[in-house]
Amino acid sequence: xxxxxxxxxxxxxxxxxxxxxxxxxxxxxxxxxxxxxxxxxxxxxxxxxxxxxxxxxxxxxxxxxxxxxxxxxxxxxxxxxxxxxxxxxxxxxxxxxxxxxxxxxxxxxxxxxxxxxxxxxxxxxxxxxxxxxxxxxxxxxxxxxxxxxxxxxxxxxxxxxxxxxxxxxxxxxxxxxxxxxxxxxxxxxxxxxxxxxxxxxxxxxxxxxxxxxxxxxxxxxxxxxxxxxxxxxxxxxxxxxxxxxxxxxxxxxxxxxxxxxxxxxxxxxxxxxxxxxxxxxxxxxxxxxxxxxxxxxxxxxxxxxxxxxxxxxxxxxxxxxxxxxxxxxxxxxxxxxxxxxxxxxxxxxxxxxxxxxxxxxxxxxxxxxxxxxxxxxxxxxxx
Numbered sequence: 429x430x431x432x433x434x435x436x437x438x439x440x441x442x443x444x445x446x447x448x449x450x451x452x453x454x455x456x457x458x459x460x461x462x463x464x465x466x467x468x469x470x471x472x473x474x475x476x477x478x479x480x481x482x483x484x485x486x487x488x489x490x491x492x493x494x495x496x497x498x499x500x501x502x503x504x505x506x507x508x509x510x511x512x513x514x515x516x517x518x519x520x521x522x523x524x525x526x527x528x529x530x531x532x533x534x535x536x537x538x539x540x541x542x543x544x545x546x547x548x549x550x551x552x553x554x555x556x557x558x559x560x561x562x563x564x565x566x567x568x569x570x571x572x573x574x575x576x577x578x579x580x581x582x583x584x585x586x587x588x589x590x591x592x593x594x595x596x597x598x599x600x601x602x603x604x605x606x607x608x609x610x611x612x613x614x615x616x617x618x619x620x621x622x623x624x625x626x627x628x629x630x631x632x633x634x635x636x637x638x639x640x641x642x643x644x645x646x647x648x649x650x651x652x653x654x655x656x657x658x659x660x661x662x663x664x665x666x667x668x669x670x671x672x673x674x675x676x677x678x679x680x681x682x683x684x685x686x687x688x689x690x691x692x693x694x695x696x697x698x699x700x701x702x703x704x705x706x707x708x709x710x711x712x713x714x715x716x717x718x719x720x721x722x723x724x725x726x727x728x729x730x731x732x733x734x735x736x737x738x739x740x741x742x743x744x745x746x747x748x749x750x751x752x753x754x755x756x757x758x759x760x761x762x763x764x765x766x767x768x769x770x771x772x773x774x775x776x777x778x779x780x781x782x783x784x785x786x787x788x789x790x791x792x793x794x795x796x797x798x799x800x801x802x803x804x805x806x807x808x809x810x811x
Contacts, residue, residue: 456790457755459781460494466774466782469762470516470524472538477764478524479774479783480515487516487526489540492766494785500540503528514556514640520563520621527557527567533623546623550630551615560643560664563621568638568651570615571630577609614638616651618666629666642681642689644703650689652678659691661705672705680725682733684747690733692722698735700749709749713737726763726771734771736760742773744791753791757784 463481466488470478475492480503487500503526515527523543524536531548548554554569583600616629616638639652647664655677661670680692687703700709713722713735724736731747741756742763759775766772771786 456787457757458494458785458787460490460783460785461781462490462496462774462783463488463499464782465776467761467776468515469764469772469774469783470514470518471764471766471772472518472524473522474538475766476538477772477783478516480526482776487536487540490783494783498540500536503534514558517557517559517565519559519565519623523623525557525565525623527554530554531567531569533567533619535623544623546619546625548617548619548625550628551617554617555638556640558641558643558649560647560649561645562647562664564626564647564664565619565621565623566641566643566649567617567619568614568641569617570638575609576606578604578606580604614651614653616649616662616666627666629662639679640681642683644683644687644689650681650683652681652691654679659689670705672701672707674699674701674707679723680735682725682727684727684731684733685729686731686747690725690727692725692735696722698722698725698733698745698749711745711749711751713743713751724761724763726765728765728769728771730769734763734765736763736773742771742786755786760784 462479463486464484465482466479467482468480472478476497477490479488479490481488485501485503487503489497489500491497517525519525522538524538526534526536528534531551531554533546533548534542535544537543548567548569551569551571554567556568558566560566580602583603584597585600586595586597589596618626620626639654642650644650648669649662651660651662653659657673657675657677658671659674659678659681660668661672663669674691674693676693676695676697678691678693682690684690688708689701689703691699691701693699696713698711698713699707701707722735722737726734728734733745735743735745737743741754742760743751744753744755746752757773757775758777760773761776762774764772769788773784773786775782
């Protein structure tokens with residue numbers, strides 16, 4: 429009896445000082461159900477997962493193990509899948525701020541209860557959300573100016589020239605047609621930590637939209653742009669302090685722990701820039717017939733970069749930009765990384781499990797796109 433009691437005390441002490449001792453260590457990708465047509469994912473400071481579900485206007489909250497805690501209804505998250513990116517941020521107050529495409533911000537507490545909200549004026553659609561080092565929030569969107577354009581079509585008639593005895597054409601009048609031709613421009617809104625609007629920046633109506641934003645450790649905001657090769661760097665006051673050409677229309681963006689900037693482009697590349705905007709590396713991805721660039725890019729605590737590659741899964745790059753592994757899964761659209769460096773992914777499929785976990789213990793060569801045979805052959809060819 430004393431031995432049994434002693435063994436029990438031993439187990440209690442082991443688990444007290446070594447939490448998780450004896451628990452099963454996952455070595456494979458795991459899947460969970462989080463909702464229907466999910467298109468955004470956020471992890472809060474407690475490790476809970478928040479998933480935005482398009483078409484059904486809900487947010488699903490899951491605990492760190494992937495089990496559903498609750499489904500929060502009536503959140504207007506029905507948006508164009510490739511028009512809106514980061515929808516949710518946990519602010520410095522611990523609240524969950526949810527950005528909707530029409531400019532409404534819904535503020536939830538950590539249990540999913542509505543505790544406030546605000547509205548971003550002068551926008552047609554809000555596209556992305558970011559938080560800087562001071563806790564201020566930045567929202568990117570676009571605005572439009574209603575213009576009327578016109579074109580003129582000459583009107584002709586046919587007549588018979590009796591002198592020349594042949595048919596001819598002559599100009600009678602001009603008919604003018606009008607049509608609506610709105611022009612568009614970028615809109616960057618600065619909000620305080622409580623999600624209240626502090627100011628707005630309007631860029632020229634050049635017809636391009638912001639794509640995504642990321643904040644660096646100095647409070648600067650980096651903005652990628654649709655249909656433009658240029659990414660913009662703003663200081664904490666919203667002044668443009670840099671413009672950098674990445675060679676193609678830019679989409680996803682992330683900053684690593686060293687302050688380097690990683691940008692996905694429509695050339696199907698991940699471009700690495702230094703904190704001062706110098707291009708350091710380009711990594712080409714196989715996106716097959718996917719017409720857009722990598723839409724979601726996330727950097728983890730170790731400086732590795734994770735890319736949602738819609739046609740063939742999630743790609744892992746090391747800090748130098750070298751592809752080290754690829755994880756097959758259908759149509760990933762959002763990524764988030766928890767405190768244990770596990771990578772969570774959602775896709776927008778309408779049925780079955782649509783939340784995927786790549787445990788830190790499952791990462792490695794078994795998912796590499798280069799087989800052992802190919803790798804060995806390459807080594808044999810080295811001089």
